[in-house]
Amino acid sequence: MPRYPGVSTSVMRRLPRYYRFLGEFMRTGVERISSREFAEIIGLTASQIRQDLSHFGGFGQQGYGYNVSSLHAEIGHILGLDQKQPIILIGAGNLGMAILNYMNFQSMGFELIGIFDRDPRVLGRIAQNQPILHSDGLSEFCRQHRPAAAILCIPRSAAVEIAPILVERGVRAFWNFSHYDLSLDFRDKMVSVENVHLGDSLMTLSFRLNNMLEDISDPVS
Amino acid sequence: MPRYPGVSTSVMRRLPRYYRFLGEFMRTGVERISSREFAEIIGLTASQIRQDLSHFGGFGQQGYGYNVSSLHAEIGHILGLDQKQPIILIGAGNLGMAILNYMNFQSMGFELIGIFDRDPRVLGRIAQNQPILHSDGLSEFCRQHRPAAAILCIPRSAAVEIAPILVERGVRAFWNFSHYDLSLDFRDKMVSVENVHLGDSLMTLSFRLNNMLEDISDPVS
DNA sequence: TAGATTGTTAATCGATTAACAATC
DNA sequence: TAGATTGTTAATCGATTAACAATC
Numbered sequence: 001m002p003r004y005p006g007v008s009t010s011v012m013r014r015l016p017r018y019y020r021f022l023g024e025f026m027r028t029g030v031e032r033i034s035s036r037e038f039a040e041i042i043g044l045t046a047s048q049i050r051q052d053l054s055h056f057g058g059f060g061q062q063g064y065g066y067n068v069s070s071l072h073a074e075i076g077h078i079l080g081l082d083q084k085q086p087i088i089l090i091g092a093g094n095l096g097m098a099i100l101n102y103m104n105f106q107s108m109g110f111e112l113i114g115i116f117d118r119d120p121r122v123l124g125r126i127a128q129n130q131p132i133l134h135s136d137g138l139s140e141f142c143r144q145h146r147p148a149a150a151i152l153c154i155p156r157s158a159a160v161e162i163a164p165i166l167v168e169r170g171v172r173a174f175w176n177f178s179h180y181d182l183s184l185d186f187r188d189k190m191v192s193v194e195n196v197h198l199g200d201s202l203m204t205l206s207f208r209l210n211n212m213l214e215d216i217s218d219p220v221s
Numbered sequence: 222m223p224r225y226p227g228v229s230t231s232v233m234r235r236l237p238r239y240y241r242f243l244g245e246f247m248r249t250g251v252e253r254i255s256s257r258e259f260a261e262i263i264g265l266t267a268s269q270i271r272q273d274l275s276h277f278g279g280f281g282q283q284g285y286g287y288n289v290s291s292l293h294a295e296i297g298h299i300l301g302l303d304q305k306q307p308i309i310l311i312g313a314g315n316l317g318m319a320i321l322n323y324m325n326f327q328s329m330g331f332e333l334i335g336i337f338d339r340d341p342r343v344l345g346r347i348a349q350n351q352p353i354l355h356s357d358g359l360s361e362f363c364r365q366h367r368p369a370a371a372i373l374c375i376p377r378s379a380a381v382e383i384a385p386i387l388v389e390r391g392v393r394a395f396w397n398f399s400h401y402d403l404s405l406d407f408r409d410k411m412v413s414v415e416n417v418h419l420g421d422s423l424m425t426l427s428f429r430l431n432n433m434l435e436d437i438s439d440p441v442s
Numbered sequence: 443t444a445g446a447t448t449g450t451t452a453a454t455c456g457a458t459t460a461a462c463a464a465t466c
Numbered sequence: 467t468a469g470a471t472t473g474t475t476a477a478t479c480g481a482t483t484a485a486c487a488a489t490c
Contacts, residue, residue: 003432010457012428016421020400034471043405046471047459054473062472063466079424080431098319103419109427149430173430175423179241184264192429194422198324200237201415202396203300206330207233208413209370209394210301211224231481255447267447268483275449283448284490 004056004078011052015075017042018049022072034065081109085173086145088114090162091153092122092132095177099153100127113145138162142169149173156180167191225277225299232273236296238263239270243293255286302330306394307366309335311383312374313343313353316398320374321348334366359383363390370394377401388412 021042025033035046042049053059053071056078060066076082087110089096096117105112112128116135125132133141141147150171152159159178163185166174173192176182183193242263246254256267263270274280274292277299281287297303308331310317317338326333333349337356346353354362362368371392373380380399384406387395394413397403404414 005432007432008457013421013425015428016418016424017402019424020418020421036471041405043402043408045459047461048457050471050473051458058473060472061466062464063470065471078428080427081424083427083431085427085430094319094322098315099419101315103423105423108420108423109431110423149426172433173426175426181238181264184262187264190433192426192433194426194429196419196422197237197241198320198417199329200234200241201417202324202326202329202331203237203240203302204234205370205394205396205413205415206301206304206306207236207299208415209306210304210330211226211228212393212411212413229481257447266483268485269481271447271449272482279449281448282490283488284446286447 007055011055014044014052015079018052019072019075019079019081022068022075025068026072030068032065032067035060038066079109081107083109084111085109085148086111086113087149087151088112088116088141088147089151089153090116090135090138091158092117092125092127093119093153096151096153097127099151099177110149113147114141116141135162139165139169142166142171147171149175151175151177152182153177160185228276232276235265235273236300239273240293240296240300240302243289243296246289247293251289253286253288256281259287300330302328304330305332306330306369307332307334308370308372309333309337309359309362309368310372310374311337311356311359312379313338313346313348314340314374317372317374318348320372320398331370334368335362337362356383360386360390363387363392367391370396372396372398373403374398381406 021038035049039046039049050060056074059071059074084106087105089100089112092100092115096115100112100115112130115127115130115132116138117123117132118135122132123134148171150166150173152163152174154162156178159176159180159182163174163182167186167189172190174182174194176193176195177198179197179199181195183195186193242259256270260267260270271281277295280292280295305327308326310321310333313321313336317336321333321336333351336348336351336353337359338344338353339356343353344355369392371387371394373384373395375383377399380397380401380403384395384403388407388410393411395403395415397414397416398419400418400420402416404416407414
């Protein structure tokens, strides 16, 4: 299990982007790339790319640059994409089902082991080869199958209620789509929370649309 | 139409969060709040909140703090949430439909005026009181109805193809869910792009889960 | 008035960029 | 070898935090 203590959030958040672009280079047959070329394409500086990568090791070669496929594999490993962390999805409504269909968990370090909902109309349906189970069995399920992570596609109130139970059952990471800052509840706990605030995201677009001046396009976000 | 030129991305991205918390304060009957109390709840420093707000005006009062509902309204106005920018959705698959059901565009500065897809199986269906139209009519639709923004829930290749056409037709903002950094294509244009990279988001969770040390919970993201 | 809290200026901290010796 | 490009150290820039006079 890799450990990189001194890595800042800013650096960490750029890694998936690097990974994505490197994957694209592979598909288009690019075998090697210099930090200068990479920077040009991805919209960053060459310094930043070299600085970022140097946190994890020396992956390049002077006078040559970086080998695309091996750098891709290295970053994948750093991100833990070669792991199979057991993950469950809670809330198989519109959004939950969309995420199930849209994401490829296997290629992102996770393995989906359970889907839960409360609505009798969806219970028992099959999604991604999994029957949708009743949320009442969640606690017992966790005791038996020990999910490491949970995707929360449930309303705010349900998230507030369920999250602490899951943490007690050993869940250590949340991908949270409820309109609630779950991270604040676990400030001191050994729990990782990735809040996806789609509303916030749309509001920033509204701001920029209504204030269209220079801050045109932000390549990072 | 409000204009705030000197506002950095970091400040801008915190506004929706302030707005969300203020809304919650209103619901729970909190009428006023000091930057110190607010900071404690939202997980920032009081300095930062005051500094951020001061970019837009003096909304507080010495010795009193901020009036919750008027600050809420002010930030909503700054974000342009009281506007009705015409917006279209392209790609009524799983994700597109989830977004239609999940988001309240009216309260976020937009008005949905059209839904488009290519799949004959979904054409004509009604969602949010709108019939799903064929993408072939997109260009003509834009000429007539002048959408200011577009939500892209289509694959990478389709996004690359359609976005420049829409820009030519006057679309000036994209909420982009395709696995593609659309912002890079419009670096110099007067076009705002908000990329939502759900894959990147999940990968950062994978990283943190596998590197669980201190960087535990990031209250912002 | 006295206490509280703002808006703003100055100090600190961290992240990005530039420079360059090392080396393939 | 000579040219190119890395990894890293130093310089710059921007964002966050602290301090405080102004004032409700």
